[in-house]
Amino acid sequence: STAATAIIGAGIAGLACAQRLNTAGKAVQLFEKARGPGGRMSSKRRPQAIVDLGAQYFTARDAEFQEAVARWQQAGCIAPWPERLWQASPLGWEARHDGQLRYAGKPRMSALPRHLAQGLTIHSKTPIETLERDGSQWWLIDSNARRHGPFAQVVISTPAPQAQVLLGEWAPRLSEICRATPQRACWAGWVTFTQPLPVLPGVPETWQIARLAHPALRLISRNQTKPGREEQGESLSLIAHLDWSEVHLESSADEVANFLLDALRSVFPSPTHLPDIKDLGAHRWRYAQPAEFASTQDPKHLTDFYLESNGLALCGDGCRGGRVEDAWLSGHHLGQVLAKT
Ligand code: FAD
Structure with a gap:
């Protein structure tokens, strides 16, 4: 569909955004360079043990996030x-x-990102290298030179330095935000x-x-x-x-x-x-x-995601704070806005 949204990165932010769009009946596809979803919420299987490599736990301070946490607890994929x-x-x-x-x-x-990934279309082992514009549509080019698209909107939910590479010259304001949030x-x-x-x-x-x-x-x-x-x-x-x-x-x-x-x-x-x-x-x-967060640098425009009129958008922990909760909220809020377009 020409109104479809592409999301680059299937960490908790990208998944939250995708879920919100999916719930609203919008077409959405995720592109993830790793074998599975999760990003910095990943776990590693070792002989007779599973160890968490990134986040060890997460807090739930925000009321909206607490509601989601209650649902996930009910579903059995998280526990205190x-x-x-x-x-x-x-x-x-x-x-x-x-x-x-x-x-x-x-x-x-990684049980939480795996739970969120259910019912979503995820292209795994698909690193995206460049974005191309064709009229008002976007195309994604992966590391095997395969083209994916067209998409009306492209959400980049990767860490800022990787997002900056993808943005190239397409969105100077977003590039500047990435540069300022290493x-x-x-x-x-x-x-x-x-x-x-x-x-x-x-x-x-x-x-x-x-x-x-x-x-x-x-x-x-x-x-x-x-x-x-x-x-x-x-x-x-x-x-x-x-x-x-x-x-x-x-x-x-x-x-x-x-x-x-x-x-x-x-x-x-x-x-x-x-x-x-x-x-x-x-x-x-x-x-x-993140060493800095975009939201705190821009107190007059308190927001935890960034959307340009050409359909490019940024979300992830760097947009809001350094935690799982921040990343989820950033993606979820962007999804809410995109669901209305
Ligand atoms: P990510 O999880 O990084 O997701 C981005 C995804 O994009 C990744 O899956 C990546 O593979 C993919 N990607 C990147 N480039 C491309 C590309 N070109 N094409 C396709 N895909 C791409 N938070 C807490 O709340 N509590 C903690 O205790 C805690 N401890 C931590 C400990 C460590 C060691 C680390 C590393 C992090 C910790 N965090 C903790 C932070 C938390 O894990 C992150 O804030 C959160 O998981 C970030 O989610 P995200 O979706 O924004 O980014």
Whole structure:
């Protein structure tokens, strides 16, 4: 159909936008470079364990997002997690009770994007490289030089640096927004063990996720304590600091994984013998988290998506904030506006 919308990127923002359009009966197709949907809400299957590589949990502060969260909880693809956060240091561990509800995908973070993808048309393993204009219509050209279209509207929901490449000269205002909202890099490691971690003095036995006072390692989360993963063994996600990640951006994944493992040893109060390691690795997110958000730079025009009269649009976490919730809201709000056109 000539009124169809293309969405580049099937992360939570692109999926929220697509769902909104689909519900309104509008034709919409998603184009995703990876094998499946999810983007930074991805999970990795390892021997006898699933580890989350990106977001470890998400908050629900906004009322509209809370409504969606209630539906997803009903559908069984998310559940509250963790019960509390811990702050860990060699001096001891402290629980943080901030009253904030947090959720994780069930039985893996990517269960939520997979749920949202149901009933949508997604072209996976299809990186889009350029946009072409033909009269008032848009065509998408993928990395195999295949043409997709025509579309009346093209939504770009990728991290801003990738969006900027796609925009080229087509939308100077949107290019400027992308330029002003760069994304920072982050290394995310994982380690799985043959045995549970030993119970240590000063460390609560039931900890689920802990923030650390360590120059490299920012957060450790225990995947077997997440909803639906009770059967799997000790399996940690090791999230590095952004500053440290940027300094080590070109290090090998092996080097980084070993460094994060050493950092893990040092956060326990006494010299600790970790159990035998089953699996160790690291994933580099070149575009992990927005350094700036377009919405806060433009207080007079508070908006969390951008739409041009030529049919090009931007949404995603960089348009609003650095969280799952922000990305969903950005895509959902854009979908609401596009559904009326
Ligand atoms: P993305 O998820 O990045 O989706 C964009 C999609 O576009 C991707 O699937 C990508 O493959 C695709 N794409 C890119 N270029 C192209 C192209 N040319 N053609 C086709 N497809 C393309 N948030 C929280 O709320 N809580 C947390 O605890 C948290 N922790 C995090 C930890 C890490 C390590 C990382 C990396 C992120 C974390 N976040 C967290 C942030 C959260 O994951 C993101 O804000 C959110 O998932 C972004 O969604 P998005 O749809 O905007 O972008």
